[in-house]
Amino acid sequence: MKKGLQTWLDERFGLSGITDFMTKKTVPLHKHTVWYYTGSAILLFFAIQVVTGFMLILYYKPTLEMANASVARIMTEIPLGWIIRSVHSWASSFMIAFVFVHLLSIWIAKSYRRPRELTWMSGVLLLFISLFFGFTGYLLPWDDLSFSATKVGTDIPRAIPVVGAWVTKLLRGGEDVTGDTLTRFFGIHVCMLPVFLFILLAVHIYLVQKQGMSLPLEAEDNQEKVKEIPFWPNFVFREMIVWLLLIGILFSVAIFFPPSLEKAADVMAPAPEGIKPEWYFLFLFQTLKIFPAHVLFVSGETLAVLLMLFAVVMFFFLPFFDNKPTGTKGKVITLLAYVFILYALIMSVWSLL
Amino acid sequence: MKLKHSLFTRRQFLNGLIGGWVGAFLASLVYPVVKFIFPPYKEPDEVILPLSDFQDMPPNSVKNFAWGSKLGLVKKNDDGTHFAFVGVCTHLDCNVAYMDDQRKFFCACHDGWYDENGINIGGPPPTPLRRLTLVITEEEMIVKKESPEETS
Numbered sequence: 001m002k003k004g005l006q007t008w009l010d011e012r013f014g015l016s017g018i019t020d021f022m023t024k025k026t027v028p029l030h031k032h033t034v035w036y037y038t039g040s041a042i043l044l045f046f047a048i049q050v051v052t053g054f055m056l057i058l059y060y061k062p063t064l065e066m067a068n069a070s071v072a073r074i075m076t077e078i079p080l081g082w083i084i085r086s087v088h089s090w091a092s093s094f095m096i097a098f099v100f101v102h103l104l105s106i107w108i109a110k111s112y113r114r115p116r117e118l119t120w121m122s123g124v125l126l127l128f129i130s131l132f133f134g135f136t137g138y139l140l141p142w143d144d145l146s147f148s149a150t151k152v153g154t155d156i157p158r159a160i161p162v163v164g165a166w167v168t169k170l171l172r173g174g175e176d177v178t179g180d181t182l183t184r185f186f187g188i189h190v191c192m193l194p195v196f197l198f199i200l201l202a203v204h205i206y207l208v209q210k211q212g213m214s215l216p217l218e219a220e221d222n223q224e225k226v227k228e229i230p231f232w233p234n235f236v237f238r239e240m241i242v243w244l245l246l247i248g249i250l251f252s253v254a255i256f257f258p259p260s261l262e263k264a265a266d267v268m269a270p271a272p273e274g275i276k277p278e279w280y281f282l283f284l285f286q287t288l289k290i291f292p293a294h295v296l297f298v299s300g301e302t303l304a305v306l307l308m309l310f311a312v313v314m315f316f317f318l319p320f321f322d323n324k325p326t327g328t329k330g331k332v333i334t335l336l337a338y339v340f341i342l343y344a345l346i347m348s349v350w351s352l353l
Numbered sequence: 354m355k356l357k358h359s360l361f362t363r364r365q366f367l368n369g370l371i372g373g374w375v376g377a378f379l380a381s382l383v384y385p386v387v388k389f390i391f392p393p394y395k396e397p398d399e400v401i402l403p404l405s406d407f408q409d410m411p412p413n414s415v416k417n418f419a420w421g422s423k424l425g426l427v428k429k430n431d432d433g434t435h436f437a438f439v440g441v442c443t444h445l446d447c448n449v450a451y452m453d454d455q456r457k458f459f460c461a462c463h464d465g466w467y468d469e470n471g472i473n474i475g476g477p478p479p480t481p482l483r484r485l486t487l488v489i490t491e492e493e494m495i496v497k498k499e500s501p502e503e504t505s
């Protein structure tokens with residue numbers, strides 16, 4: 001019976017190509033293999049986001065009047081609502097943390113080297129989409145903190161010469177953060193970003209399959225045979241162990257540390273003390289804070305934002321700069337990854353003091 | 354095929370023509386999209402407030418009003434005069450608060466400070482708070498969008 005269905009489907013879809021590929025796919029085993037697991041961990045958290053997102057949307061109402069109250073209702077009235085929201089909020093943090101780790105490990109191992117430049121670039125775009133997911137989702141509970149953080153966040157592009165004011169307006173849906181912004185962020189969060197993410201994810205995963213797993217530099221030079229295990233079922237089973245562990249950790253923190261909900265944002269109230277963006281924006285937040293109002297002829301803000309944009313562009317095209325992995329330039333670029341980690345850590349901790 | 358005195362071939366000409374049409378067609382599709390995603394906004398020319406709301410303000414205090422979709426602040430000075438500000442930080446747009454004990458405006462977002470006249474004196478804000486002109490009549494307080502220097 002099962003065979004029959006399989007042939008039936010295969011005749012129509014031609015699936016055997018894919019299943020053949022999967023059974024032949026192997027994963028190299030070496031001392032850096034652990035980083036291979038970060039990719040599927042991201043997928044796991046993303047799947048959790050999709051499912052919990054589908055659930056939250058059953059009760060959430062994206063309007064000025066209802067947003068905060070509907071989240072409060074999810075937290076207090078809907079059976080297990082608080083866990084669902086907590087998991088959604090925590091899984092977003094976990095997902096972004098793993099995206100960072102994934103990218104940094106690739107940067108340090110230089111896995112983006114030829115011919116994997118496009119895999120890296122699609123990955124960087126996926127990072128931005130993830131961050132934008134986080135940024136838009138943060139506003140949705142519409143409380144004091146998220147309102148002020150969004151005011152600041154959407155005002156930052158204004159410092160970009162020429163197009164800046166336009167970008168701010170585009171994000172906010174007007175001059176100020178209002179009910180229009182909330183509705184707009186909601187639409188971006190649940191409708192636009194998922195579409196873009198799925199397209200890029202498909203490209204990203206296709207490229208990874210097409211080119212196979214990247215080997216560490218040393219292993220590639222040594223020319224000696226690296227040990228390999230079959231992807232299915234050996235590697236997948238190992239991944240499942242990791243998933244179970246991660247799900248355990250995620251649910252534990254979600255249950256013990258649910259996110260809070262402040263009172264509904266008042267558009268006319270002064271910004272509350274201690275406004276902070278999500279942790280993954282803290283280092284940028286602190287960078288903005290320490291820039292003086294004026295540096296030479298430009299405003300400090302413009303300079304800071306332009307520097308950040310420059311860094312982002314360099315990051316996106318990194319594989320093309322890092323084209324001689326074993327030379328001095330390659331070493332410096334690896335070092336930069338550590339400098340970045342250190343910088344982000346110091347700035348984030350500082351912002352919390 | 355290229356005619357003797359022509360600058361381009363017939364193929365190039367037709368490709369250019371079709372390309373131009375397609376481009377113009379796409380532009381005509383993009384235009385309404387761009388128009389649609391920016392809602393219209395106009396800053397109010399003036400806002401009229403009942404004077405009675407502001408009569409019992411003690412000196413050295415502020416009171417909110419709505420300046421369009423932004424926070425507006427009316428401040429009563431020690432000499433009994435009033436100032437009106439847009440209560441939005443010039444750094445990154447947070448609403449500011451008036452600290453009457455310190456006689457300063459404070460922005461909690463990145464620790465920005467302004468003195469009691471709205472002049473930026475500390476932290477990241479690059480310019481003073483925006484002043485609005487305030488005209489007080491028998492029963493009304495009229496806030497106008499020009500700054501006091503412009504009107505006087």
Ligand code: FES
Binds near residue numbers: 152444445461477478
């Ligand atoms: S927004 Fe006021 S100091 Fe940054």
